[in-house]
Amino acid sequence: MQKLFFILLLAFSTAVSAQYNVRPLDSLINKEEPAWPVIKGWIDSATNKVQVLPVDTAKAKTALYDTQVTTRSPMGAVIYETGGILVDNGWIRILGSGHAKLNRSVPAWNKGKSFREIGERPLFLLVADDAIGGFFAINGGKFGFNQGNVFYLAPDNLQWEDLEINYTDFLLFCFSGDVEGFYEGQRWKGWEKDVPKLSADKSFLFTPALWVRPERAEGQRARKAIPVEEQYKVMMDMRKQLKLE
Numbered sequence: 001m002q003k004l005f006f007i008l009l010l011a012f013s014t015a016v017s018a019q020y021n022v023r024p025l026d027s028l029i030n031k032e033e034p035a036w037p038v039i040k041g042w043i044d045s046a047t048n049k050v051q052v053l054p055v056d057t058a059k060a061k062t063a064l065y066d067t068q069v070t071t072r073s074p075m076g077a078v079i080y081e082t083g084g085i086l087v088d089n090g091w092i093r094i095l096g097s098g099h100a101k102l103n104r105s106v107p108a109w110n111k112g113k114s115f116r117e118i119g120e121r122p123l124f125l126l127v128a129d130d131a132i133g134g135f136f137a138i139n140g141g142k143f144g145f146n147q148g149n150v151f152y153l154a155p156d157n158l159q160w161e162d163l164e165i166n167y168t169d170f171l172l173f174c175f176s177g178d179v180e181g182f183y184e185g186q187r188w189k190g191w192e193k194d195v196p197k198l199s200a201d202k203s204f205l206f207t208p209a210l211w212v213r214p215e216r217a218e219g220q221r222a223r224k225a226i227p228v229e230e231q232y233k234v235m236m237d238m239r240k241q242l243k244l245e
Helices: 002-018 036-044 057-067 074-081 106-110 167-176 191-199 228-241
Strands: 048-054 082-087 093-097 124-130 135-139 150-153 160-162 202-207 222-227
Touching: 036 074, 036 167, 048 135, 057 106, 074 093, 082 167, 093 167, 093 202, 106 124, 124 167, 150 167, 202 228, 222 228
Parallel strands: none
Antiparallel strands: 048 082, 082 093, 093 124, 124 135, 135 150, 150 160, 202 222
């Protein structure tokens, strides 16, 4: 009986330690030093095309509470002040609290991927993705080193690549960085017309897949739009088959 009690106590302690000390919403809304005015300044002076999706206040409060970050942080500010942010006509989609054009909030998108239940401490957090099936995530320990850095799940090699920047620098890169250079060789003739027609909740699946023949020019591949949820599952399944996960 004592042994059973000890096992149950240990299981309970482990579960509790895996969760945050949940803070009330009011404590997450920083009115003295909010990060949004600074981010808004970056957007106003951006050299890349940036579209801020309008925020739904109720959704924003829910998403902020579920993520348990403060608006003093850039990520908390993006969640609380935007429905999401589209870069280069939606080539990159930065998650916020959700909008009709980007119907995914940070916590809702991560549930079932980086954590099972709201309140658990994730080992990584998906914060953005792109039109060709790449995913950006903040490392919380999953990748073993450089916690806090943004990693990119590259669709041409299925590897999580350390971008060696944090979330703040990732925003600056999206707004005014060399996005064209980052995707060198992965954009096809006419992408500027194709991508704006693509829902921000979908991405292009290529045939042959980018990771099968990465050397093939993009214009030589067939492509179709699929839900980004399906794209993520395809990549995770392939990583498991290749024993990368």
